[in-house]
Each structure stands twice: as C-alpha cells, then as structure tokens.
Amino acid sequence: MKSFDVAIIGAGIIGASAAFELAGTKLRVVVLDRQQPGLEASWAAAGMLSPAPDSPRDIPLVPLGRESLKLYPNFVAAIEEVSGRSTAYAREGALEIFRAPHGENDRDHRVSQCRRLRIAAEAVSMEAARSWEGEIGPAAHAAAWLPEEGTVEPRLLMDAAVSAARNRGVEFRTNSEVTGLLIDGARCSGVLAGEEKISAGHVIVAAGCFSSRIGRETDLVARYAPTRPVRGQMIALRPNGAHLKRVLRSERGYLVPRGDGRIVAGSTSEEAGYEKRVTPAGVRRILDNALELFPALAGAEIVETWSGLRPGTPDDLPILGPTDIEGLLIATGHYRNGILLSAVTAKLIREWVTTGRATFDTRAFSPLRFAERKSLAQNAR
Numbered sequence: 377m378k379s380f381d382v383a384i385i386g387a388g389i390i391g392a393s394a395a396f397e398l399a400g401t402k403l404r405v406v407v408l409d410r411q412q413p414g415l416e417a418s419w420a421a422a423g424m425l426s427p428a429p430d431s432p433r434d435i436p437l438v439p440l441g442r443e444s445l446k447l448y449p450n451f452v453a454a455i456e457e458v459s460g461r462s463t464a465y466a467r468e469g470a471l472e473i474f475r476a477p478h479g480e481n482d483r484d485h486r487v488s489q490c491r492r493l494r495i496a497a498e499a500v501s502m503e504a505a506r507s508w509e510g511e512i513g514p515a516a517h518a519a520a521w522l523p524e525e526g527t528v529e530p531r532l533l534m535d536a537a538v539s540a541a542r543n544r545g546v547e548f549r550t551n552s553e554v555t556g557l558l559i560d561g562a563r564c565s566g567v568l569a570g571e572e573k574i575s576a577g578h579v580i581v582a583a584g585c586f587s588s589r590i591g592r593e594t595d596l597v598a599r600y601a602p603t604r605p606v607r608g609q610m611i612a613l614r615p616n617g618a619h620l621k622r623v624l625r626s627e628r629g630y631l632v633p634r635g636d637g638r639i640v641a642g643s644t645s646e647e648a649g650y651e652k653r654v655t656p657a658g659v660r661r662i663l664d665n666a667l668e669l670f671p672a673l674a675g676a677e678i679v680e681t682w683s684g685l686r687p688g689t690p691d692d693l694p695i696l697g698p699t700d701i702e703g704l705l706i707a708t709g710h711y712r713n714g715i716l717l718s719a720v721t722a723k724l725i726r727e728w729v730t731t732g733r734a735t736f737d738t739r740a741f742s743p744l745r746f747a748e749r750k751s752l753a754q755n756a757r
C-alpha cells in the first residue's frame with residue numbers, strides 16, 4: 377500500500393492550494409481527483425475577491441474573508457513564483473451600483489454595514505463613478521466604492537496552483553475517484569480509490585459540492601460535510617469598443633473585467649441538483665442585468681457561456697477543520713467564496729496538520745456542528 381503524510385480528496389482550488397502550502401513544509405502529499413484537476417466550481421468562478429456580505433447569513437464569514445484578502449498578495453506571489461505562471465491577480469476595487477428610487481438610502485446603508493464589519497467602503501457620486509467607468513447605465517442612481525477588493529482569473533489561478541504544487545513534489549492522481557475512507561477504530565488512516573488503498577497520516581476532504589457523496593454507503597463524510605450543489609451560470613462577452621476596469625456589481629449580478637478585455641457577467645443561483653446546464657432563463661437574467669449596468673455591452677460578442685456548481689452548505693458557511701475522527705479534516709462548503717477563501721483555507725490546513733491548532737478562530741465553521749445536530753436529533757427521536 378502506498379503511503380503519504382497527507383491525502384487530499386479533490387483537486388479544485390481548495391485541494392490544490394492546501395497541497396501547495398503543505399508541500400512547503402516538506403510533507404509528502406497526494407491529491408486525488410476523479411477527473412483532471414480544476415474542472416468544477418473553481419473553473420467556473422468569476423474570480424471576485426470580495427469579503428463584503430451578500431446577505432445577513434454571510435456575516436459570520438466576513439472576518440475569515442477579510443483575513444484571506446489580506447493573505448492574497450503573498451499567496452498568489454508564492455504560487456506565481458513556484459509555478460512560473462500568472463494568476464492575473466489585480467486589486468482595482470469594486471463599484472456597487474444602486475438603482476432608483478431608494479438608491480442613495482440603500483447605498484448609505486451598505487457603506488455603514490461594510491464599515492461596521494471593518495471593510496473599507498465609501499459613498500461616491502455618480503459623476504465620480506462615471507468618470508472611472510464611463511459606460512455605467514442610466515438606471516444607476518448611487519454608487520459605493522470598495523477600494524480593497526481584488527480579482528483573479530480562476531482558471532489561471534487553478535493551473536498555476538496545480539503546477540506550483542507539482543513543482544513542490546505533490547503527486548496528483550487524476551481519474552482517481554475516492555470511494556471511501558479507511559477507518560481503524562476512531563482513526564482515519566487513508567482513502568480507498570476504487571480497488572486501491574492509499575495510506576495517509578491525514579486525510580482532507582476537499583471535494584467541493586461532491587464531498588457529501590464520498591462513501592455514501594456509510595454516510596460518514598456527509599455527517600461532517602452535508603454539501604449540496606448550487607448552480608451558477610456565467611457569460612463571457614467581448615465588448616466592441618467599451619472598456620471596464622473595475623468590478624461592477626448590483627443586487628442582481630456583476631460584471632468582472634478580464635485582462636484581455638473580455639467581461640464576465642454573472643450569475644444565477646439555482647437549486648438544480650448536479651445538472652450543469654446553461655438555460656435560456658439563466659442567460660436572459662444575466663444579460664438583463666449586464667445591459668442595465670453597462671448598456672454598451674448590447675453589441676458585444678458572446679464568446680462563452682458555462683455553468684458550475686457551488687459547494688453550498690445548510691447554513692451557507694464553509695466547513696473547515698478537524699473532525700472527531702483522528703486524522704480526518706474537512707475543507708469544503710466554500711459556496712460563493714472559495715476563490716477568495718483559498719488563501720486562508722490553505723494556511724489553516726497547514727496549521728492543523730503541522731501543529732494541531734489554528735491561529736484563527738474557526739469555531740463557527742467546525743465540521744462538528746452538523747454531526748452534533750444530527751446526533752441531537754437522533755437522541756430526541
């Protein structure tokens with residue numbers, strides 16, 4: 377049986393960045409993926425690095441998002457240096473747009489909320505916003521400026537992270553589906569990939585929305601990681617003449633500029649099972665918002681459409697940390713923020729594996745929160 381210090385299930389951005397970080401401490405790491413690396417949510421993402429909450433349920437996540445944003449420059453610099461590849465990381469900030477009739481009130485409320493959460497934000501006049509982004513549409517009534525937000529191109533980041541991890545000696549096993557965990561008493565001692573057993577001192581579940589389906593017969597992983605897919609559709613546009621420098625966002629969707637002039641428009645949020653599909657209704661919703669924000673896109677070329685499955689969780693928060701099975705850790709459920717959270721997740725995983733404790737308060741994200749609820753419910757029956 378082949379043996380490693382750490383086996384990671386899933387080569388999305390979470391698995392690849394954790395592998396990169398762990399290999400920096402000279403651990404022997406294997407990452408198993410049932411297909412090629414980086415073809416799921418991490419390939420589909422827009423690439424906004426935004427710790428600002430989308431809903432009240434996101435508020436417990438803000439400190440973790442802020443921490444990850446702080447780590448990002450060094451995180452991408454290390455990946456770029458070791459891989460020799462660009463991630464197209466940029467820190468141009470984001471403009472949030474509010475429509476009439478309550479635009480200014482909504483904007484002021486948002487700015488106060490961000491400041492309370494220690495996220496830099498300021499109200500800007502529409503004149504100032506239009507002097508930065510000349511094509512903002514007439515429906516925009518008020519704007520807020522979030523200067524610290526950044527962007528990355530997720531497909532470039534993915535390629536660079538895998539390549540950087542490989543350069544540090546990480547072994548990637550592709551077309552290698554993990555079908556179960558090896559459990560000895562109260563300890564996880566490795567994984568089962570088809571017929572093959574791989575032994576590991578630590579096993580990390582990082583299989584995105586598919587995490588809950590690993591070893592379905594025993595329900596073991598789903599107890600800690602009850603993930604589900606939340607579909608998001610996306611459209612890439614090549615504008616004819618118009619230019620966008622910063623992320624533009626409204627409550628209905630967003631536009632994210634790419635380095636080559638394309639603009640990525642998103643997204644939908646759909647409970648559609650594991651069905652990755654681009655639908656007429658989804659495309660219409662995204663384009664309606666895109667054209668309202670930026671009417672100059674009306675004559676753009678649609679260069680690509682796609683959809684991906686966000687790893688959702690019952691409380692919309694990620695699932696991070698050790699379980700009560702020795703050697704088994706979870707790093708999944710990053711939902712709408714896995715690209716942002718990859719930097720801090722990789723660091724936390726390294727800390728848990730190498731020292732047994734994390735330097736950041738992660739209690740709200742513990743994998744035990746679902747397992748405990750489940751046993752309470754069972755006892756009550």
Ligand SMILES: Cc1cc2nc3c(=O)[nH]c(=O)nc-3n(C[C@H](O)[C@H](O)[C@H](O)COP(=O)(O)OP(=O)(O)OC[C@H]3O[C@@H](n4cnc5c(N)ncnc54)[C@H](O)[C@@H]3O)c2cc1C
Nearest residue numbers: 386388390410416418422423424554584608713714715716
């Ligand atoms: C449309 C869309 C837009 C988004 N925009 C943003 C954004 O702007 N900013 C942001 O921060 N986040 C964004 N996200 C969220 C982000 O993409 C995800 O949170 C993140 O990519 C999750 O990464 P992951 O590595 O956990 O999962 P994934 O990227 O889904 O990777 C999981 C991997 O596990 C593998 N796998 C599954 N089951 C098994 C098994 N049994 N054995 C072996 N391998 C297995 C899969 O093949 C896959 O490679 C967006 C997501 C979508 C869909």
